[in-house]
Amino acid sequence: MIHLTDAPRVxxxxxxxxxxxxxxxxxxxxxxNKLFLLMASPxxxxxLVFSYLPMIGIIIAFKDFRAxxxxxxxxxxxxxxxxxxxxxxxxxxxxxxxxxxxxxxxxTGLVASVGLALLLNEVRLKIAxxxxxxxVFFPYFVSWVIVGYxxxxxxxxxNGLVNQVLQRIGLSxxxxxxxxxxxxxxxxxxxxWKSTGYGSVIYLAAMLGINQEYYEAAMLDGANxxxxxxxxxxxxxxxxxxxxxxxxxxxxxxxxxxxxxxVTRDNxxxxxxxxxxxxxxYRALRVNADIGMAAAAGLYQSVVGFVLILASNxxxxxxxxxxxxx
Amino acid sequence: xxxMTRLIALSVVVGxxxxxxxxxxxxxxxxxxKPAEADQTAAELPPVTIxxxxxxxxxxxxxxxxxxxxxIARKKIxxxxxxxxxxxxxxxxxxxxxxxxxxxxxxxxxxxWINNFIQNVANGNIIPLDxxxxxxxxGLWKSMxxxxxxxxxxxxxxxxxxxQQIWVKPFGFYVRKDLxxxxxxxxxxxxxxxxxxxxxxxxxxxxxxxxxxxxxxxxMFETAxxxxxxxxxxxxxxxxxxxxxxxxxxxxTPEFKASxxxxxxxYLAGYAPKDKIPRAxxxxxWRAGKFAMMLASVVKPGGxxxxxxxxxxxxxxxxxxxxxxxxxxxxxxMNAICRTSKNPERAMMVLELLNTDVEFYNLISKGIEGRHWxxxxxxxxxxxxxxxxxxxxxxxxxxxxNQFNAYYIxxxxxxxxxxxxxxxxxxxxxxxxxxxxxxxxxxxxxxxxNVAAVVKELQEPLTMGMVDPETALPEYLKRxxxxxxxxxxxxxxxxxxxxxxxx
Numbered sequence: 001m002i003h004l005t006d007a008p009r010v011x012x013x014x015x016x017x018x019x020x021x022x023x024x025x026x027x028x029x030x031x032x033n034k035l036f037l038l039m040a041s042p043x044x045x046x047x048l049v050f051s052y053l054p055m056i057g058i059i060i061a062f063k064d065f066r067a068x069x070x071x072x073x074x075x076x077x078x079x080x081x082x083x084x085x086x087x088x089x090x091x092x093x094x095x096x097x098x099x100x101x102x103x104x105x106x107x108t109g110l111v112a113s114v115g116l117a118l119l120l121n122e123v124r125l126k127i128a129x130x131x132x133x134x135x136v137f138f139p140y141f142v143s144w145v146i147v148g149y150x151x152x153x154x155x156x157x158x159n160g161l162v163n164q165v166l167q168r169i170g171l172s173x174x175x176x177x178x179x180x181x182x183x184x185x186x187x188x189x190x191x192x193w194k195s196t197g198y199g200s201v202i203y204l205a206a207m208l209g210i211n212q213e214y215y216e217a218a219m220l221d222g223a224n225x226x227x228x229x230x231x232x233x234x235x236x237x238x239x240x241x242x243x244x245x246x247x248x249x250x251x252x253x254x255x256x257x258x259x260x261x262x263v264t265r266d267n268x269x270x271x272x273x274x275x276x277x278x279x280x281x282y283r284a285l286r287v288n289a290d291i292g293m294a295a296a297a298g299l300y301q302s303v304v305g306f307v308l309i310l311a312s313n314x315x316x317x318x319x320x321x322x323x324x325x326x
Numbered sequence: 327x328x329x330m331t332r333l334i335a336l337s338v339v340v341g342x343x344x345x346x347x348x349x350x351x352x353x354x355x356x357x358x359x360k361p362a363e364a365d366q367t368a369a370e371l372p373p374v375t376i377x378x379x380x381x382x383x384x385x386x387x388x389x390x391x392x393x394x395x396x397x398i399a400r401k402k403i404x405x406x407x408x409x410x411x412x413x414x415x416x417x418x419x420x421x422x423x424x425x426x427x428x429x430x431x432x433x434x435x436x437x438x439w440i441n442n443f444i445q446n447v448a449n450g451n452i453i454p455l456d457x458x459x460x461x462x463x464x465g466l467w468k469s470m471x472x473x474x475x476x477x478x479x480x481x482x483x484x485x486x487x488x489x490q491q492i493w494v495k496p497f498g499f500y501v502r503k504d505l506x507x508x509x510x511x512x513x514x515x516x517x518x519x520x521x522x523x524x525x526x527x528x529x530x531x532x533x534x535x536x537x538x539x540x541x542x543x544x545x546m547f548e549t550a551x552x553x554x555x556x557x558x559x560x561x562x563x564x565x566x567x568x569x570x571x572x573x574x575x576x577x578x579t580p581e582f583k584a585s586x587x588x589x590x591x592x593y594l595a596g597y598a599p600k601d602k603i604p605r606a607x608x609x610x611x612w613r614a615g616k617f618a619m620m621l622a623s624v625v626k627p628g629g630x631x632x633x634x635x636x637x638x639x640x641x642x643x644x645x646x647x648x649x650x651x652x653x654x655x656x657x658x659x660m661n662a663i664c665r666t667s668k669n670p671e672r673a674m675m676v677l678e679l680l681n682t683d684v685e686f687y688n689l690i691s692k693g694i695e696g697r698h699w700x701x702x703x704x705x706x707x708x709x710x711x712x713x714x715x716x717x718x719x720x721x722x723x724x725x726x727x728n729q730f731n732a733y734y735i736x737x738x739x740x741x742x743x744x745x746x747x748x749x750x751x752x753x754x755x756x757x758x759x760x761x762x763x764x765x766x767x768x769x770x771x772x773x774x775x776n777v778a779a780v781v782k783e784l785q786e787p788l789t790m791g792m793v794d795p796e797t798a799l800p801e802y803l804k805r806x807x808x809x810x811x812x813x814x815x816x817x818x819x820x821x822x823x824x825x826x827x828x829x
Contacts, residue, residue, distance in 0.1 A: 064768075080772075083772045084771070084775040084776055087772060087776065087810075088776050088779070088809075089776065089780075089808045090779070152601075156600075156601050157600035157601050158599055158600055158601065175600065177601045177602070178601075178792065265602065265604065267601075268782060268783045268784065268787055269787050269792060269793070271783050275783075280779060283778065283779045283782045283783075284775035284778055284779040285775055285778075286559070286778060286782075290771055293771065293775060
């Protein structure tokens, strides 16, 4: 991480560089920076090969793809592939579900991850800290298919654990798998259970980078634990939080298919609150798998994600230019 | 095996073997015919090599089998056989490239689900067989009713050789033998699902640990006598015996209404689990004896044996459907001759061998005797795996030809003479009025996608009895129309009328 006080200097340097670059020409700057360029080249190459080259495939979204003709010779069809999505009678439902649920995940995920990281950071006993970290990290490696079985064991109507407990304490059982109103929260819980540990590790790493002298100085001034967190730890975490949140916003239109498909057990009675763009596209294209239409849906999600990321970056920039991604 | 199980087995095989197939060893060059051994016809024919391209694992011994096949084929038709298996995962793509490049091939496997048959006809990749069939493969031509060949007709011409296997879908139920005996259920007296009610009631009351049904779902197009001409997933159908070919919304019929009302009744009576149970879990629970009965399953000859072997529960089975022949089922697996073949006549003769010569057919589908399999009972045609079974074991009888010529691996199936019973069922089932019609989904792709989504969302709870049909059925019909079902019906009717003209 670049230390905050370094920022103006870096800016000046960059300004100087671009100035001289302009004066002495492209070739000069190429030669001048050849070592840096060399160092960057493997990364840039990977980016080109795996992220930019496949983008040519975007044109499939505008084509009536025929495998025997290939990508380039398949006939153009304009926006026809997008029709099924935009003419879908449930477009509003799947869009709102995708945005709301992912929004919920981003917000609760941020709070839970940072909170957990703060707690873990205060555990002083090394071995205990490691143990906790491993325990909370583990769910990240459990497949959604398995999580689906866990939740079914808990929630099913015939002999689910939750309903048994509800009955034991004198409440009436709930038909979870036909009550869509509970599912945004059930899904959020499942999401947090699985991803909080992973998220907290990133924040923990960021915390390790905070200079201990700040805390020593604060303690000398009589700051309590809460004040230390409030005035030292959290401000230092803001850059990481911003970056991770911005990245998450960029993916807000992509739902985690495994979560929405397996944890709900693809139960159609729950679609009212759990049907998202990805599950809808899967369901709609199962009968007549069409590469063009699937590509169109993917492109639509990417474009909206791109717009959202630009917008949120713009907002961050307005509030605090130093925190913006670009 | 039902088509579904076969597909599952297939995907497992594909999954296991994708990417690790060994290259096919070069087959021995065509040898000069040996007049002393060859019969007269073979001697008159010039020697040729016929290739057979199909999907499957590339087994180590495939060239040995090619050679063994060639030995028979050289004697009979002076042809050398070269097997060209292509891994299932790559088969579709490879065939497209082969055809696009105009590469030479003779016999190819083609189906509606892989190496697409209709597309191959449309692109001129495979040739019409009407003239070749009776002339060069008379045994094959006569091995099934002439009306069955309609399933392979496009624009009035036959383009594929249908592999005979179970072609019809006699949907019915499987019931646990112990419970059926205990509660005195005579399965032969059951002709519709409604008749099962007293038994279900008795099980519900008498067996606290057993749920009577795996699901109240009992809807099947075929049980109602409907031919789903577009797809099993879309409620667009004709009545199988309707010569007028009137296309209608199957969800708006009294038959569908009766089916969902029955499901609702049984669901409310507690005859089925409250939540939807995925297929794999239901299977495991069936194995553990948690259920008494399974509805809406294909009840084919030998089905009860297969069922018992799979789940370890002895069962009775009974169909409640009057089966009929549909295009999708009858044309599920075919072999065709390439446009680029230099010897279509000889290729047809090889197809004749594949479909009528028991030894030849079992050689390609089971391997070499003593090496890949051994006799258990030669008279009853029962075999067991041989010492080198792993080196050639395609396990795709249905791909190579007439499955009714296959040796039995299972003594019980042989005991019941399952192949003969299946052949009889196929031949006795009337053809659908739309046999041979293939729907082209391209003009209504958008509507199909949205209708399929609505079907999955609303039809499933309805047919499982989880929602009240009183309100949910009208809602379902409304949503179907919103998603464009009428457009699909109109398009299907148009295509069907055009097809009827060329028939």
